[in-house]
Amino acid sequence: MSGARADLAAVATAFARTLRGVGLDVPSSATLDFAQALALVGVGRPDAVYWAGRACFCRGPEDADPYSRAFAAFFTSRAPTRGRGRLTTVPPTPAASPAPSAGDGAGAPLEGPRRAARGAIVAYSPAESLRTKDFAACTDEELAEAGRVMSRLRRRPALRRSRRLVASRGADQGPLDLRRSLRDALRHGGDPTRLIRRTRASRARRVVLLLDVSGSMRPYARALLRFAHATVVAQRRAEAFTLGTRCTRVTRQLSWRDPDAALARVASAAPDLEGGTRLGACLREFNESWGLGGLARGAVVVLSSDGWDRGDPALLAAEMARLWRVAHSVVWVNPLKASEGYEPLVRGMAAALPYTDDFVAGNSLEALEVLAEVIAR
Amino acid sequence: MTQSVAPAIDAPDQLSRALAEHGYLADDALATVLYLALRMGRPLLLEGEAGTGKTEVANVLARWSGGELVRLQCYDGIDVSQAVYEWDYARQLLHLRAAGAAAADPSSLERSVYSEAYLVRRPLLRAIAGAAGDGAVPILLIDEIDRADDEFEAYLLEFLGDFAVTVPELGTFRAERPPVVIVTSNRTRDVHDALKRRCLYHWVDHPDFEREVAIVRRRVPDATERLARAVAGAAAELRSRGLYKPPGVAETIDWAQALAVLGTNDLDERAVERTLGAVVKYREDAERVRSAGFGGLVAAAAAASR
Numbered sequence: 001m002s003g004a005r006a007d008l009a010a011v012a013t014a015f016a017r018t019l020r021g022v023g024l025d026v027p028s029s030a031t032l033d034f035a036q037a038l039a040l041v042g043v044g045r046p047d048a049v050y051w052a053g054r055a056c057f058c059r060g061p062e063d064a065d066p067y068s069r070a071f072a073a074f075f076t077s078r079a080p081t082r083g084r085g086r087l088t089t090v091p092p093t094p095a096a097s098p099a100p101s102a103g104d105g106a107g108a109p110l111e112g113p114r115r116a117a118r119g120a121i122v123a124y125s126p127a128e129s130l131r132t133k134d135f136a137a138c139t140d141e142e143l144a145e146a147g148r149v150m151s152r153l154r155r156r157p158a159l160r161r162s163r164r165l166v167a168s169r170g171a172d173q174g175p176l177d178l179r180r181s182l183r184d185a186l187r188h189g190g191d192p193t194r195l196i197r198r199t200r201a202s203r204a205r206r207v208v209l210l211l212d213v214s215g216s217m218r219p220y221a222r223a224l225l226r227f228a229h230a231t232v233v234a235q236r237r238a239e240a241f242t243l244g245t246r247c248t249r250v251t252r253q254l255s256w257r258d259p260d261a262a263l264a265r266v267a268s269a270a271p272d273l274e275g276g277t278r279l280g281a282c283l284r285e286f287n288e289s290w291g292l293g294g295l296a297r298g299a300v301v302v303l304s305s306d307g308w309d310r311g312d313p314a315l316l317a318a319e320m321a322r323l324w325r326v327a328h329s330v331v332w333v334n335p336l337k338a339s340e341g342y343e344p345l346v347r348g349m350a351a352a353l354p355y356t357d358d359f360v361a362g363n364s365l366e367a368l369e370v371l372a373e374v375i376a377r
Numbered sequence: 378m379t380q381s382v383a384p385a386i387d388a389p390d391q392l393s394r395a396l397a398e399h400g401y402l403a404d405d406a407l408a409t410v411l412y413l414a415l416r417m418g419r420p421l422l423l424e425g426e427a428g429t430g431k432t433e434v435a436n437v438l439a440r441w442s443g444g445e446l447v448r449l450q451c452y453d454g455i456d457v458s459q460a461v462y463e464w465d466y467a468r469q470l471l472h473l474r475a476a477g478a479a480a481a482d483p484s485s486l487e488r489s490v491y492s493e494a495y496l497v498r499r500p501l502l503r504a505i506a507g508a509a510g511d512g513a514v515p516i517l518l519i520d521e522i523d524r525a526d527d528e529f530e531a532y533l534l535e536f537l538g539d540f541a542v543t544v545p546e547l548g549t550f551r552a553e554r555p556p557v558v559i560v561t562s563n564r565t566r567d568v569h570d571a572l573k574r575r576c577l578y579h580w581v582d583h584p585d586f587e588r589e590v591a592i593v594r595r596r597v598p599d600a601t602e603r604l605a606r607a608v609a610g611a612a613a614e615l616r617s618r619g620l621y622k623p624p625g626v627a628e629t630i631d632w633a634q635a636l637a638v639l640g641t642n643d644l645d646e647r648a649v650e651r652t653l654g655a656v657v658k659y660r661e662d663a664e665r666v667r668s669a670g671f672g673g674l675v676a677a678a679a680a681a682s683r
Contacts, residue, residue, distance in 0.1 A: 029574055037413050041389065048389060051409040055577040059570065060424070064580065163454025164526060178466035179458070182473075186487055190473035203526070206566075236527070237566075251567075288619065293426075294523065294565020322621075 008038045018074045019057055022066040023268065025252070030056050046075060062249060131365045134338065136219030146365055147226040147259055153369060156376040157204035157235055158300055158328070165198035174199045205300055205328055206237040207375055210286065212305030213242045213270060214277035220335045220363060221274070222263070224304050227368055229254045229262050239295060243282040243305070244272030249290070277308055279348055280315035287322050297326045300375050304333035304362060307349025316348050320355035331374055332356040335363035386412065401430075401437035402584075402592050410579045411438075420537050420558035422522075422573060425581030428625020431561040435518035438557060444513035447556070449500040451525035460529070461542055463497045491546035502542050505552040515556045523562040527569070534572050584626060586613060586681070596630045599637040603682045607644040608633045610681020611674045612656065618669070620662040632656040644678040646671040 012035035016026045037052040050071055058067050130142055130149075138146065167177050177196040185192040209228045213221045228240045232254040239251045253265035267273055290296070301323060309316055324330050332352065336342055338361040344350055353359065358374045361367040386392050392415070393408035403411065411434070414421035423431040439446035449460055457463075469490050476486060498506065504517040522530065536542070540552040560576060562568055584592060586609055593605040600608070608629055616623040624632070635655040641648045649671045657663050666674070 027574060033417070033419070033577070036417055040413060040416050041409060047405055048409050051406045052413055054406070055410040055413060055421075055579055058578055058580070059573045060564075060567070061580045162526070163452070164456065164528070165454065179464065182464070182466055182469055182490075185470070185473060186483070186490065189483070190476070190486065192470070284619070292621065293563065297565065 005035075005039065008043075009035045011035075011043070012038060015053065015070075015074050016057075018070045019067065022070045023265075024057060024063060024066055024070070025059075026057055049075065133365075134363050135223040135335070136363070138223075143223060143226075146223060147230075149365055150227050150230045150368065151233070151259075153230065153372055156372075157207065157237075158376055159202040160205050160298060160328070162201045162203040164201045164203070166201045168197060168199040173197065204235065204237060205298060206239065206295070207231060207235060208291070208296055208299045208301045208327075209238065209240040210283075210301065210303040210305075211240065211242050212244070212277065212279065212303075213273050214244045214308070215274045216277065216306055216308045217304075217335075218274055220304075224333070224362065225254075225263055225266060226259060227362075227371075229259050233257060239290075239299075241286055241290070242266065242270040242273070243277075243279060243286070244270065244275050245278050245282070246272055247282045247285040247289070248272070276310060277305075278311045279305060279307075279309035280311040280313070280319055283316065283319035283323065287319055291323055292326055296323060298328050300329050300331065301327045302331045302333060302371070302375065303356075304335075305348075306334055306336050307344065307346040307352065309346075309348035311348075313347040313351035317351040317355070320352045324355040329357040329377075330355060331358040331360065331371070333360055333362035333371060335361060337361040338363040338367065386415070388412070395441055396437050399437050399440045400595060401433060402588055402595065403434075404584065404588060407434070407579060407581065410577055414577050415557065417577070418555060420560055420576040422560045422562065422568065422576035422578050423581050424562045424564050424568075424578070426583075426623075426625060427563050428627035429581045429583060430626050431581050432518065432520055435516050435559040435561075438559070439516040442513045442516065442557075444557065445507055445515040446518060447500045447504040447507065447515050448518045448520060450520045451522050451529070453524060453526055455525050455529050457532070459499060460532075461499050461501045461536075462544055463499060464491070465495045465497050469495050493547065496544070496547070501536060502550060504556040504558075505540055505542055505550055507556070514554050517556040517558045519558065519560045521563060522560050522568055522572075523565045530569050530572055534569070534575065537572075537575050583616065586610070589613075589626060589629060592626060593630060593633045597633045597637055600633045601642060604636060604642055604644070605633060607678035607682040608636065611644055611649070611678040613681075614674055614677035615656065615666070618665070620657065620665065621659045622657075622662060624656045628656045628658070644675060644682075646675055649674055 012031050015034070016028075016031040019026050034053055034056040037056055038049065041048040041052050043049060053071060054064070054067060058064060130138075130145060133142065135143065135146070165175065165177075167180055168174065174197045177198045180196040181192055181194070184194055184196065209231060211221065211224055211228060213225075217224075228250075232238045232240055232251055239249070240254050242248045242250055248270040250266045250269055253269050254262050256262040256265060287296075291301075320330070334344075334349065337344075337359065344353055344359075360371050360374055362371050386395065389405070389408040389412040392412045393403050393405070396403050396408070396411075410421060413419075423434060425431055435446060435448070438444075472490055472495070473486070476489065500517070504515045507515040519533070522533070525533075537558065540555045541549050543549045558576075560568075560572075583589075589609040589612070590602075590605045593600060593608060594602065597605070612624050612629040612632070632652060632655045635652040636644070636648060639648070639651065641652075653663060653666065657666055
């Protein structure tokens with residue numbers, strides 16, 4: 001009996017290692033769960049093993065694909081084909097690829113995240129030339145330096161009124177805080193001498209960053225991804241997606257604290273990096289899988305793209321309109337805007353412009369400071 | 378490991394049959410994770426689009442096991458006084474006025490005010506307290522967790538960890554036997570990883586064609602096999618059109634019901650026209666379907682009912 005159990009634990013551990021190899025984040029608690037689940041469903045039926053593993057290891061529909069691939073590779077039997085897994089063109093990642101162990105990541109947050117320096121934006125100011133230098137003209141070293149400045153950039157989230165009520169001493173409006181009023185009454189021999197009220201709290205609005213990572217954005221994509229990384233790390237509710245030929249959610253990849261590790265993870269998660277652009281179709285994918293469901297609702301949506309789109313501008317306009325209707329505001333970041341005499345003549349850009357609240361450049365550190373201000377509005 | 382809920386069940390297939398007897402047709406995937414959740418005593422997080430039958434899972438578990446269904450609907454701003462417990466302030470104040478003059482000792486006054494008699498139990502506390510005794514454990518449904526905010530999620534994490542609630546004035550309530558917990562999310566935002574780690578996870582998909590036909594037959598007894606197949610076929614066609622809100626099983630059932638009430642047996646263009654509101658619920662979607670013509674839908678329905 002105990003021998004059989006040890007076998008199951010060994011199977012679960014080995015499978016977990018395969019899953020980490022295809023990029024899934026597998027905590028050891030999930031491995032323990034899977035060993036326990038195997039003991040319950042048995043190993044005789046591949047179907048049951050497949051679903052049991054999915055219940056233990058997957059955390060979202062986007063995990064289904066890598067999971068199925070790993071399952072097929074590990075158990076060699078065919079996994080059930082039904083399920084939300086979309087077909088991808090990604091070749092199966094060899095399990096042998098060196099997977100960073102979960103320990104690396106788990107250690108990072110413990111070091112105690114250094115708080116971004118509060119204070120004026122210009123408090124930390126590198127050489128003035130770097131502040132205004134176009135990212136496309138920067139050397140690798142300058143880009144790295146710019147990245148460091150970005151993490152220190154002050155990010156004030158836009159605020160919205162929450163439905164959550166908090167006790168407020170001075171308030172003379174709002175519903176009564178009966179619990180506190182009663183406590184107060186008890187201190188005065190049971191006579192309510194003072195009424196304490198509650199008011200609505202303020203909460204940060206979510207920021208959603210949509211980054212065009214196609215070939216034409218190449219000079220800026222790295223810097224903007226770095227900006228996205230700094231935002232995702234600093235704000236709990238921020239979300240980031242890359243747009244190219246498809247829409248890929250990269251929030252989880254970007255939440256690694258080390259920027260280089262995070263960007264490397266994005267590169268392996270988004271197969272369409274520096275490829276073509278189907279902006280309209282990508283936005284549609286974003287809207288339907290994420291945005292309209294609630295992710296973009298009431299959020300500040302930042303879309304960075306040069307507006308070059310091989311698809312139909314009517315589709316882009318329609319999807320921008322849908323997004324604009326649910327979002328709090330839509331900010332378009334176009335690095336080309338900074339060049340002299342720029343007119344938004346690219347068909348895609350012209351189609352999208354009616355549905356943007358702000359149109360900024362974001363081609364240099366200074367321009368990104370402007371963007372941070374716009375987001376906070 | 379708790380087995381108090383399902384001592385008689387020792388395979389996913391058995392569970393699937395038992396639930397079918399109570400009106401819920403679970404596929405292999407769902408039956409397996411439900412079985413594991415029950416046997417491992419772990420909360421089950423069900424994610425999926427609206428109308429795929431997530432909430433119904435908790436309902437059928439309650440019907441089958443005989444446990445009380447305790448439902449907590451989440452919303453933005455939900456707090457302890459709505460989810461866990463609250464004091465009955467009006468009665469406390471009355472008590473204070475009645476006893477205030479007589480009782481000279483403030484601490485005994487305080488004890489009398491904060492007693493269980495004045496405690497209002499909200500769903501989470503009810504789910505814990507309800508598990509006492511020999512009856513079936515309660516089924517705790519935490520519905521649409523994605524609507525609640527981070528603070529509440531953090532509280533829930535703690536609650537699901539030890540199934541205990543502390544009322545500062547009274548002490549700690551602890552569940553003798555933890556309730557069965559089903560958490561649902563429409564994924565309007567991501568649930569925190571720590572919470573996911575505590576739960577088993579399952580993505581609830583639209584059912585496949587045959588299962589949807591079976592579900593419609595079961596939920597709408599008046600619908601003929603032919604009509605059920607036609608409706609399921611047309612619904613599948615609608616889902617492939619990239620609508621703002623593609624119809625879920627709930628809408629398919631509504632649609633079949635509407636057609637059955639009208640006494641329709643065939644899904645022709647006129648029938649679609651008259652009942653479109655039962656299945657497509659956004660103006661943009663309705664316009665899109667209308668402008669494409671009902672011919673494609675009717676053809677899909679006819680092909681499916683053959």
